[in-house]
Amino acid sequence: MALRISKKYIHPPVSFLNNHFQFLEISEKITRSKIQSLLDEAYESRINNLSRSIGLAEEALSLSKESADKSFIGKSLSHLSLFHMIIGDFDLSINMANEAIENFEDLDDAKGIADAKYTIAGALYKTNDFSKGLTHLIDCLATYKKLEDYHNLARVQKSIGTIYEFFGDIKSATQSYEEAIDSGKKAGDLNLQSNAFNPLSGLYLNQNKIPKALAIIEESIVIKEKTEDIRGLAFALYGRGKVYTQTKQFEQAEQDFLQSIKIHEEMGEKLGWAMSHHKLGALYIKMNRLEEAREILVRALEYSNKNKIILIKFKANLLLHEIAKKEKNYELALKYLTQYVEEKESVINDRTAKVIEGYDVISKMQALELEANAQREKADIIEKKKIELDSFFYRISHDLKGPITSLMSLNYVAKLEVKDEAALKFLSEYDAQANRLNNILDGLLRLTKMSFNEDSKQEIDFEKIIYDCIASYKFLANYELVEFKINIDSKIVYEAEWALVNTIIQNLIENGIKYARIEDGNKPYISISINQEGDVIKITATDNGIGMDEKTIDNIFVMFFRANRKIEGTGLGLHILKRAIERLNGEISAKSKLGEGTTFTVVLPK
Template identity: 75%
Template sequence: METSPSLTNTKVLDLLEEAYKKRINDLKTSIQLAEEALQISKELEDMACIGKSLSQLSLFHMIIGDFDLSINMAKEAIEIFEQTGDDKGIADAKYTIAGALYKTDNYNLGLTYLVDCLKTYQKLDDFHNQARVEKSMGTVYEFFGDEESAIKIYRASIESGKKADDLNLQSNAFNPLSGIYLNQGKIKEALELIEKSIAYKKESNDVRGLAFALYGRGKVYTVTREFEKAEADFLEAEKIHREMGEKLGLAMCYHKRGALYIKMNRLDEAEEMLVEALQYSNKNRIILIKFRANLLLHEIAKKRGNYELALKYLQQYIDEKESVINDRTAKVIESYDVINEMHRLEQDARVQKEKADLIEKKKIELDSFFYRISHDLKGPITSLMSLNYVAKLEVKDETALRFLDDYEKQANRLNTILDGLLNLTKMSFNEDSKQEIDFEKIIYDCISSYKFLANYDQVEFKIDVDPSIKFEAEWALINTVMQNLIENGIKYARTEDNQPFISISVKQKTDKILIDATDNGIGMDQETVEKIFTMFFRVNRKIEGTGLGLHILKRAIERLNGEVEVKSELGKGTTFSISLPK
């Protein structure tokens, strides 16, 4: 007697349900059950069941850190769900992709996927999955350094978990929330919350979640200097993560155990642990643990008096953190529209109509934040640079002088970035003060100001300004545009195989001013052209810069209500075409 398709479909769904339940304590069995469900679904040629099986398999592979395989399976599942019209299925697969992205280094795109998921789950009143997504969003906020928003979304996750009547979901948010309280010096609250999480995890037999809770308690014990208890928690968490195949959790434990051993003055064990954390993070693209391990290795080398090695680790930390922070800063800015979208989900129809005002407010808040931070940091940075100058007059040791030179280089770079941010934010806060613009004078003044650049003497300048132009605007904005066009043209000139030139023309056409700046420099491919106005993006890391210049240029043109177009070809040169309304 043949088994009916409906009975077989039921078997597939039962297998998947059992696989999902077992994910908290037996991932190997979860994967086996989901693979069995997929095989049956393919034999039946049941697309809906194939999609569900692929989606669950992708989730399990994401949990154990097989990120590429997980993303590929999730995308295949989404294609099927789109054909079958399964919105919840699409959201489930997108949640998995988001997890794979933010657990490595693509927080911005991960957040985008999470917001899409949240929309769907809210429409369906699916509190179980709302709690999962909100907890993940809190993690991304923490990566961005936004603890206030992280706390808010973790609390929302706890409330969703209560509505779903699921202790695991609630305790999933307890763990990171305890960590934030610990960072804020609220040790008692942190310990109470993490103990509550451990109790919930044991009650629900969530072995994998218990490992993260034990890790959280180990951090509290480290701060309270109960070192033996901390070590026991980290070791137990490591054991579980290793058995469950949880790569991110394992890397976190390696790093924290290394930090613990430094506090215990067990430097050999600390070094061994942190080297393992570094190697493991390199292998699995866990970038945050990678640069943090370098900082602790620098601390160990310094304690041992090995200043050459300390400098090496410190430089690696600076380079990697600079890359992460620049990327994260740019991604925070890119993500503001996404974050606004999440906030709008919580608003009623009346507030929806105020969308434009909310976005503008966020932009103003962001500008205000950068202005305050940049302004407050200028004084200390200037003092540090002055102290470094005095130190170099007194110090004669060559090794020490080399350290001071490296220190000076980083301090100058930070000062340049702060200057750029201040110039950027001044555009938003300065009041209009229009005056008649003498383009020719501004251009030649800007050219003269860059005589110190390496390529300056080799570049030919071709200037063509229509003398009949009558144009009023904010002088500072026009000067900013010209400065950045000229500086980039000089810095990115090709001097080895041609006569480099920068050609600037300013013409008037009916009601517009047209500015064209052309060079025959190194040029860019189309993919690079699309990124050049992003804050902190640098075309060529071998050429010194902050990645702020073209972003500032774009903001200045927007302030002038103008438009800019860029055409470039790699190895041949670049043309900026700017149109300003009169």
């Protein structure tokens, strides 16, 4: 006996499918929410538990790959890249950042690209490649400024300050650190502010501004303890240790350096570990604890060789040379001095070249900044002049409107009283010119009201606007002869200022009717189509009217320009049309052929 299967089980009911898709959608949202939570927690943990940060980001990456979500794959890689850069795994960090950039480029995610470039920059300048690091940082700076992302601006400005300091440009470094502090305040993040306090204290110390250096580093320590930023605290203690060393408070300095080393070791922070060892070695030389100094510095030298921390390498050799000389071991002193000179020459020559490259980048950046400022100032001046001109037109038009209306009324009364045909002819001519002047004033008032009135946005019913506008032009000469072809996408959802959209449609229709071609048996028409294409609304108005030549079409949007003197008009219609479109951040283009017709295309962003 054959088994019969009911059809209702072959095709699941619509309700079942809907529930299934809703379940999938909810499941995806839960997954995305979990990934975001993992990444947020990983970023927060970086200040006191980098191992945890890496573990959480790796979990987020695994979930992102399972769901094939490019955005979260990029974010997870970017976070991992940052954490590996912090602990000094520079090659791995750069590879992960580049992979993240590939994902972000596919999504056209400018912030994501900037986040990954920031990490690459950190890896580059920490291994002495200042110019390439600076190039990436300048790209990041432009993106974060545009996005008004003060959190990341503070990070970038602090890093740029570090590079300036390597260049020996103390003035620019100080300015960058101060800008980072200001951005940190705007972001409402105490840690971002205190991150810049640490190097700024060092600059003050080098200038022998000891009270200032101590005050700012003490403030940083208070903030780091308050926010539980353990990594940041290690750098702040290192900074205070340097101040104590200079003020000969050697015991306090030793405590700070030892605590800094302990934290860096726990956190896996390689650069900070090497820096603290170098300064502790220098302190022990000052305290004449030469054996301890040598042990510390040899350890720092081996560590720096292993982890490519170039600046600490030659500095450690110089201090080891000083110890050997104090112990009168001149052969060993010469060995360390030779290594110091060779490495320093290599670093300084390379550094000099990179400083030159770096300042070439900086000069280009400054030139672009100056050009951008000049363009902004020029745009501001033009905008102010435009507002002044609109204000002038509005006042003049408004003031003239009353007298013109009075003159037209008097003319009407005069025509009732005058019987002489010659006089009536002159009065009719007078009436025509008064009407023309009145129409110009109406146009100017409509134009200037667009600049001063802020109409609230509402959902636009294109069909109603079009048919209302068509009905309002029944008085025009060619109206009865024109066929209107309307095609509107019923699915369009668009919100804007109603008056501006009405102005656009009104002028397109009026223009088509006025310039209709009625000779040679031509059947005039105006075709209007409105469709949504991606994120824009496209309005196309085509007619088979008298058309225009190339010279004419170049000037049609100019105020008071009239394409055809035989047809009555003020020369304001298309100018008003263009201004309304600009107010909606849209664009208009026109194509025309003399004797064949014209097509206007309006594109409005949603």
